[in-house]
Amino acid sequence: MKAIVCVKQVPDTSGKVAVKEDGTMDRASMATITNPDDMNAIEAALKLKDETGCEVTVVSMGPPPAEGMLRELLAMGADKAVLVSGREFGGSDTYATSQILAAAIKKIGVDDETIIFCGRQAIDGDTAQVGPQIAEKLGLPQVTYVADIKAEEKSLTVQRMLEDGYMTIRVQLPCLLTCIKELNQPRYMSVSGIVDCFSKPYEIFDFNTLKDDPLIDLDTIGLKGSPTNVYKSFSPPVKGAGMMLEGADKDTCDKLVALLDEKHII
Amino acid sequence: MDFHLSKEHEMLRKMYREFAQNEVKPLAEEVDETERFPQETVEKLGKLGMMGIYFPKEYGGAGADVLAYAMAVEELSKVCGTTGVIVSAHTSLCCAPIFENGTEEQKQKYLPKLCSGEWIGAFGLTEPGAGTDAQGQQTTAVKNENGDWVLNGSKIFITNAGFAHVFVIIAITGMTTDKRGRKKKEISAFIVERTDPGFSVGKHEKKMGIRGSSTCELIMEDCVIPADRLLGKQGNGFKIAMKTLDGGRIGIASQALGLGEGAVEEAIAYTKERVQFGKRLSQFQNTQFQLADMHTRMQAAQFLVYSAAMKKQNHEPYSMDAAMAKLFAAEAASDVTRRAVQLFGGYGYTREYPVERMMRDAKITEIYEGTSEVQRMVISSHLGVK
Numbered sequence: 001m002k003a004i005v006c007v008k009q010v011p012d013t014s015g016k017v018a019v020k021e022d023g024t025m026d027r028a029s030m031a032t033i034t035n036p037d038d039m040n041a042i043e044a045a046l047k048l049k050d051e052t053g054c055e056v057t058v059v060s061m062g063p064p065p066a067e068g069m070l071r072e073l074l075a076m077g078a079d080k081a082v083l084v085s086g087r088e089f090g091g092s093d094t095y096a097t098s099q100i101l102a103a104a105i106k107k108i109g110v111d112d113e114t115i116i117f118c119g120r121q122a123i124d125g126d127t128a129q130v131g132p133q134i135a136e137k138l139g140l141p142q143v144t145y146v147a148d149i150k151a152e153e154k155s156l157t158v159q160r161m162l163e164d165g166y167m168t169i170r171v172q173l174p175c176l177l178t179c180i181k182e183l184n185q186p187r188y189m190s191v192s193g194i195v196d197c198f199s200k201p202y203e204i205f206d207f208n209t210l211k212d213d214p215l216i217d218l219d220t221i222g223l224k225g226s227p228t229n230v231y232k233s234f235s236p237p238v239k240g241a242g243m244m245l246e247g248a249d250k251d252t253c254d255k256l257v258a259l260l261d262e263k264h265i266i
Numbered sequence: 267m268d269f270h271l272s273k274e275h276e277m278l279r280k281m282y283r284e285f286a287q288n289e290v291k292p293l294a295e296e297v298d299e300t301e302r303f304p305q306e307t308v309e310k311l312g313k314l315g316m317m318g319i320y321f322p323k324e325y326g327g328a329g330a331d332v333l334a335y336a337m338a339v340e341e342l343s344k345v346c347g348t349t350g351v352i353v354s355a356h357t358s359l360c361c362a363p364i365f366e367n368g369t370e371e372q373k374q375k376y377l378p379k380l381c382s383g384e385w386i387g388a389f390g391l392t393e394p395g396a397g398t399d400a401q402g403q404q405t406t407a408v409k410n411e412n413g414d415w416v417l418n419g420s421k422i423f424i425t426n427a428g429f430a431h432v433f434v435i436i437a438i439t440g441m442t443t444d445k446r447g448r449k450k451k452e453i454s455a456f457i458v459e460r461t462d463p464g465f466s467v468g469k470h471e472k473k474m475g476i477r478g479s480s481t482c483e484l485i486m487e488d489c490v491i492p493a494d495r496l497l498g499k500q501g502n503g504f505k506i507a508m509k510t511l512d513g514g515r516i517g518i519a520s521q522a523l524g525l526g527e528g529a530v531e532e533a534i535a536y537t538k539e540r541v542q543f544g545k546r547l548s549q550f551q552n553t554q555f556q557l558a559d560m561h562t563r564m565q566a567a568q569f570l571v572y573s574a575a576m577k578k579q580n581h582e583p584y585s586m587d588a589a590m591a592k593l594f595a596a597e598a599a600s601d602v603t604r605r606a607v608q609l610f611g612g613y614g615y616t617r618e619y620p621v622e623r624m625m626r627d628a629k630i631t632e633i634y635e636g637t638s639e640v641q642r643m644v645i646s647s648h649l650g651v652k
Contacts, residue, residue: 191334
């Protein structure tokens with residue numbers, strides 16, 4: 001088996017959010033973390049490596065400082081890292097990003113036993129679109145919201161979490177999974193992993209590396225080419241304190257109903 | 267001169283911090299309150315390579331450096347002084363002397379299990395009559411007719427003793443004459459295993475601080491160990507012990523550093539919240555000046571500790587540096603944790619907040635692995651002041 005994990009560096013939402021004039025986020029001035037769902041994706045791949053000894057490659061699209069995040073994932077146990085980075089790619093929406101990442105994954109190499117792991121969605125855009133779009137572009141089966149994985153010969157049995165239960169799905173390899181936090185608890189980096197991570201294979205795929213791949217339509221990538229444009233980004237206003245009503249009697253209920261009615265909630 | 271940490275060390279610090287916050291801090295209060303040795307933490311530390319940070323991979327170590335080790339003890343001690351000293355004593359006082367003085371067979375036998383955390387290590391030098399005066403040893407090791415060593419005597423205040431599998435033990439192997447013709451005890455070092463016949467762990471000490479750390483007496487009554495357990499050359503035990511303590515001082519200095527820094531972090535957070543006379547405590551100039559002094563002392567301590575660690579890593583003479591680091595960091599930690607309790611006021615004196623525990627934990631760093639007075643002796647002798 002072979003695992004390819006898509007990861008994204010996202011702003012640490014516990015810090016300040018900075019926005020550029022064009023409405024996109026000013027990522028350079030914000031503290032960053034690895035997208036939380038992507039941590040579950042990397043852990044799933046590393047568990048597969050623990051069981052099968054498979055190779056784990058992490059791939060991310062982002063500016064050069066994303067190397068720091070990729071090195072951390074190498075320190076957790078991934079074997080190789082690829083950073084897809086180029087000015088031409090900057091400001092891409094999900095449609096554009098998935099073309100570029102699909103081409104990058106194709107270049108890394110998808111064989112009959114490859115599993116592509118993605119996080120469900122990133123905490124900045126919250127679209128949950130890139131994973132599924134990559135699968136479509138590569139013509140691979142996909143399972144989203146994966147909460148459990150059992151590896152078998154050339155297939156996986158996975159649990160797909162829905163609002164009111166699970167779907168159990170058997171999927172053939174190669175395939176793409178999007179992972180949720182219920183799937184696992186991401187491991188820590190290890191000391192020896194950190195010592196080794198700077199000597200593990202690390203490659204940069206720039207515009208020239210990928211531009212000739214037919215999966216990429218050059219007119220629809222980057223900020224200008226992306227079909228969707230961010231109109232405005234802003235920090236939501238801070239919510240006021242909630243109101244608590246105490247009591248289990250009819251009066252309290254009437255008061256509650258009146259308040260909800262007043263705010264046009266019911 | 268570059269005071270910046272490498273990317274590797276920055277990443278290590280991040281990992282240590284996450285681990286300390288998520289796995290160590292939640293247990294610290296209970297470990298102190300119930301005097302419980304946090305065995306489960308040791309297992310986790312072992313898996314992450316934190317029980318053998320600076321030993322080569324061929325012996326099961328993580329292959330990092332002495333600075334990486336000092337930073338680990340520092341970050342662990344920020345949230346739990348007990349966990350800090352478990353790692354420090356294990357690494358500096360047991361793994362290090364075996365790595366530095368052991369035969370290839372001894373290193374292959376002991377280091378992989380110690381570095382993985384499967385085995386815990388300890389060091390036995392102190393005796394009822396030989397603390398600061400390490401020459402006052404009474405424990406003896408005599409060769410029997412089979413060529414085995416027979417140890418008799420007892421050691422006290424041994425860190426990790428209740429849970430350790432491997433002990434580096436210092437004992438008298440005879441009498442010798444020095445260059446001036448004076449009779450002196452010949453001292454040697456040995457590796458003793460917990461399961462060796464005649465070896466037992468005695469009373470557990472009830473302590474003021476680092477209460478989760480297991481501090482016990484070791485008793486050797488006709489304790490027979492094979493000839494190949496001699497560590498280093500016969501008669502080199504005193505040198506091995508002193509060199510081991512030099513390294514150990516970097517560990518304890520790091521523990522003190524972490525305790526002081528942890529108290530500063532707690533005090534900053536608390537004084538930003540606590541309101542008196544309609545103002546946050548952090549708005550009072552006294553608080554600001556106190557915290558400025560506290561942070562400055564700990565920052566100075568950090569430079570001394572990191573500098574000593576780098577000198578050891580680079581195989582430069584570091585004995586005086588380790589003594590200065592331990593002396594300064596320990597006294598700074600005692601002062602800073604005491605001031606933190608004062609800033610917390612009445613709440614600081616209760617066990618609801620961690621600063622009183624940090625203050626109790628900090629005191630020992632001025633005492634063990636050479637008291638502050640011994641550090642001053644070491645430093646002044648390096649200065650040639652006799």
